[in-house]
Amino acid sequence: MDDKLSAFIEAHGxxxxxxxxxxxxxxxxxHEALVALGYNVNASQMIKALxxxxxxxxxxxxxxxxxxxxxxxxxxxxxxxxKVLGCERVIxxxxxxxERLSGYPRGGTPPIVHDxxxxxxxxxxxxxxxxxxxxxxxxxxxxxxTPSEIKRVTEEIEKAKFAVxxxxx
Numbered sequence: 001m002d003d004k005l006s007a008f009i010e011a012h013g014x015x016x017x018x019x020x021x022x023x024x025x026x027x028x029x030x031h032e033a034l035v036a037l038g039y040n041v042n043a044s045q046m047i048k049a050l051x052x053x054x055x056x057x058x059x060x061x062x063x064x065x066x067x068x069x070x071x072x073x074x075x076x077x078x079x080x081x082x083k084v085l086g087c088e089r090v091i092x093x094x095x096x097x098x099e100r101l102s103g104y105p106r107g108g109t110p111p112i113v114h115d116x117x118x119x120x121x122x123x124x125x126x127x128x129x130x131x132x133x134x135x136x137x138x139x140x141x142x143x144x145x146t147p148s149e150i151k152r153v154t155e156e157i158e159k160a161k162f163a164v165x166x167x168x169x
Contacts (some may be wrong), residue, residue, distance in 0.1 A: 047134030
């Protein structure tokens with residue numbers, strides 16, 4: 001369990017649950033693990049959290065990094081994300097950069113609580129789901145959280161921007 005994440009959830013009264021699961025880095029396998037544990041979850045409720053870096057004037061603007069949230073069954077539309085961010089283009093961060101900016105390993109990146117405040121852009125289809133399941137700080141934990149709680153924590157506690165837009169391919 002990620003102590004930083006669980007401590008934040010407790011300290012700030014975040015309405016989220018951390019669920020232990022068998023270790024995996026594949027979003028759909030996490031879904032299968034949750035179903036095996038008795039959770040009624042659809043694969044479209046699984047969050048794929050991608051750290052992305054805008055490119056501004058041919059410069060990788062890591063200081064403006066964002067967390068793109070899409071369903072685990074979807075692919076990210078980088079052009080749509082660029083349009084939302086108002087930049088010429090955006091790239092998905094490599095694993096080392098993503099871990100450095102978020103503070104979490106690939107497959108464990110939660111939708112909230114990062115080493116530095118990250119703007120969150122969530123796909124509109126994902127935002128319409130009543131409950132979501134995403135990274136729980138490590139590859140052996142899953143976080144259960146509502147889209148409205150992700151928004152609240154991002155804006156009110158982390159003081160970062162939050163947007164809902166169609167960013168799936």
